Amino acid sequence: xxxxxxxxxxxxxxxxxxxxxxxxxxxxxxxxxxxxxxxxxxxxxxxxxxxxxxxxxxxxxxxxxxxxxxxxxxxxxxxxxxxxxxxxxxxxxxxxxxxxxxxxxxxxxxxxxxxxxxxxxxxxxxxxxxxxxxxxxxxxxxxxxxxxxxxxxxxxxxxxxxxxxxxxxxxxxxxxxxxxxxxxxxxxxxxxxxxxxxxxxxxxxxxxxxxxxxxxxxxxxxxxxxxxxxxxxxxxxxxxxxxxxxxxxxxxxxxxxxxxxxxxxxxxxxxxxxxxxxxxxxxxxxxxxxxxxxxxxxxxxxxxxxxxxxxxxxxxxxxxxxxxxxxxxxxxxxxxxxxxxxxxxxxxxxxxxxxxxxxxxxxxxxxxxx
Numbered sequence: 001x002x003x004x005x006x007x008x009x010x011x012x013x014x015x016x017x018x019x020x021x022x023x024x025x026x027x028x029x030x031x032x033x034x035x036x037x038x039x040x041x042x043x044x045x046x047x048x049x050x051x052x053x054x055x056x057x058x059x060x061x062x063x064x065x066x067x068x069x070x071x072x073x074x075x076x077x078x079x080x081x082x083x084x085x086x087x088x089x090x091x092x093x094x095x096x097x098x099x100x101x102x103x104x105x106x107x108x109x110x111x112x113x114x115x116x117x118x119x120x121x122x123x124x125x126x127x128x129x130x131x132x133x134x135x136x137x138x139x140x141x142x143x144x145x146x147x148x149x150x151x152x153x154x155x156x157x158x159x160x161x162x163x164x165x166x167x168x169x170x171x172x173x174x175x176x177x178x179x180x181x182x183x184x185x186x187x188x189x190x191x192x193x194x195x196x197x198x199x200x201x202x203x204x205x206x207x208x209x210x211x212x213x214x215x216x217x218x219x220x221x222x223x224x225x226x227x228x229x230x231x232x233x234x235x236x237x238x239x240x241x242x243x244x245x246x247x248x249x250x251x252x253x254x255x256x257x258x259x260x261x262x263x264x265x266x267x268x269x270x271x272x273x274x275x276x277x278x279x280x281x282x283x284x285x286x287x288x289x290x291x292x293x294x295x296x297x298x299x300x301x302x303x304x305x306x307x308x309x310x311x312x313x314x315x316x317x318x319x320x321x322x323x324x325x326x327x328x329x330x331x332x333x334x335x336x337x338x339x340x341x342x343x344x345x346x347x348x349x350x351x352x353x354x355x356x357x358x359x360x361x362x363x364x365x366x367x368x369x370x
Contacts, residue, residue: 022339023074024324024331030079031060036068038081046077047108048092054108063091064109074324076126081110086118086134096127097158098142104158113141114159123172123179130179131160136168138181147208148178150191154208163191164209173224180229181210186218188231196243197258200229204258213241214259225274226327231260236268236284246277247309248292254309263291264310273325280330281311286319288332296328296344314342 019039022031028042028049039060040049047054050063067089069081078092078099089110090099097104100113113131117139122131128142128149139160140149147154150163167189171182178192180200189210190199197204200213213231217239221232228242228249239260240249247254250263263281267289271282278292278299289311290299297304300314318340323332329343 019333019339020337021072021322022324022331022333023072023079024329025074025076025326027077028074028079029331030063030072030074030081032069032072036070036084038063038067038069038072040079044108046093046106048074048077048079050079050091050109052109065089067110071122073122073124073129075124075129078124078126080113080122080124080129082119082122086120087116088113088119088122088131090129096143096156098124098127098129100129100141100159102159115139117160121169121172123174125174125176127176128174130163130172130174130181132169132172132181136170136184137166138163138169138172140179143176144208146177146193146206148174148176148192150179150209152209167210171219171222173222175224175226177226178207178224180213180222180224180231182219182222182231186220186234187216188213188219188222190224190229196227196256198224198227198229198242200241200259202259215239217260221269221271223272223274223279225279226276228274228279230263230272230274230279230281232269232272232281236270237266238263238269238272238281240279244309246293246307248274248277248279250279250291250309250311252310265289267311271323273323273330275325275330276327278325280314280323280325282320282323286321286335287317288314288320288323290314290330298328298330298343300330300342 019031041060044056051061052064068084071082073080080090091107091110094106101111102114118134119131130140141157141160144154151161152164168184169181180190191207191210194205201211202214218234219231223230230240241257251261252264268284269281280290291308291311301312319335331341
C-alpha cells in the first residue's frame with residue numbers, strides 16, 4: 001500500500017524496469033525489480049526500509065548493499081530477503097531477535113542471518129521467522145510464545161534453531177501465532193497457538209512442535225493467518241480451518257472449525273493469501289475472489305461494509321500473478337506486470353503518517369521511484 005502515491009497509473013520499477021514481486025505489510029512494502037534489486041517504501045522508524053536510515057519514505061528507495069535477491073518478505077516492522085546465493089539477510093526491528101543475526105539490536109540495512117545456511121523459502125511475521133533450507137529442513141528464530149518456533153520450547157531465539165521432527169518441507173506460511181507448512185510428501189503440519197482450531201489438527205491446544213493437519217489431504221499451497229489457515233489441495237480445490245466469526249473460512253458459515261473444511265463453490269486455485277478476517281484467492285484462470293470481513297473494501301468487490309462467508313469476485317475481472325495481503329489492504333501484480341491495490345491504509349505504507357483510504361475496488365497505482 002503506497003499511500004500518497006496512489007496515482008492510478010502503471011506500477012513501474014526504476015529506470016523503466018518492472019517490479020516482479022511485492023511484499024506489503026501495514027506500514028511498509030518491499031519489491032524486487034526485474035534485475036533482482038530490492039526497493040522499499042513506507043514507514044521506517046525501525047529501519048525496515050533497509051536504506052541505511054530511519055526516515056520514512058513516500059517514494060521508493062533502494063535497499064542498501066546492492067545485493068540481488070530471489071524473494072523478499074515484509075513483516076510488521078522488519079524485512080527479510082533471500083539473496084541469489086541462497087543466504088538470508090534481514091533488517092528493521094529486532095527487539096526479540098527476529099532478524100536472526102544473534103543480537104536484539106535494530107538494523108537499518110541488511111545484515112546476515114546467522115549460521116550461513118542457504119534457503120529456498122522464508123516466511124516472516126511481526127516477531128519470528130521460519131526458513132526452509134535448501135535441504136528441505138526448517139529452522140526458526142525470534143519469539144517462541146505459544147511454541148511459535150516449533151523447536152519444542154517457548155524460549156525466544158536470536159539465531160536459527162531447528163524446527164522439531166526433522167521433516168522436510170516445500171512451502172511455509174505463518175503469522176505471529178505460529179506456522180503451517182507443507183512437507184515434501186505434500187501433507188501439512190502446524191505449530192504454535194491452537195486457539196479456535198488454528199492448527200487444523202482437531203484440537204485447540206498450543207503445540208511447540210509440528211502436528212499433522214487433519215484429514216491427510218495433500219497440498220500444493222498453504223497460507224496461515226492470525227486466526228485461520230488455508231490450504232490449496234493438489235487437485236486445486238481449497239480447504240480452510242480456524243476462526244470464522246466473519247465468514248473468513250469461506251465455507252458458508254460463521255462457525256469455527258478445528259480441522260479442514262471445503263471452501264465453497266468448488267473453484268480451483270493457484271494461490272491464496274489471508275488477512276486477519278478475510279482471504280483472497282487467485283483462481284487457475286487468473287481471476288481473483290475474496291471472502292470474509294469486507295470492512296474497508298478489502299474484498300475488492302465494491303462493498304466496504306458487508307461480510308461474505310463464500311467467495312465473491314474481485315471487481316474488474318483482472319488476471320493476477322501475485323497477491324500480497326495485510327490485515328487491511330491487498331496489493332497485487334496483474335499478469336501484464338502492472339500493480340493495483342484495494343482496501344484501507346492504516347499505518348500508511350508510503351503515507352508517512354498521513355491517513356489514507358484506498359478505493360473499495362482495485363486501483364492501479366504508481367510507486368514513484370524518486
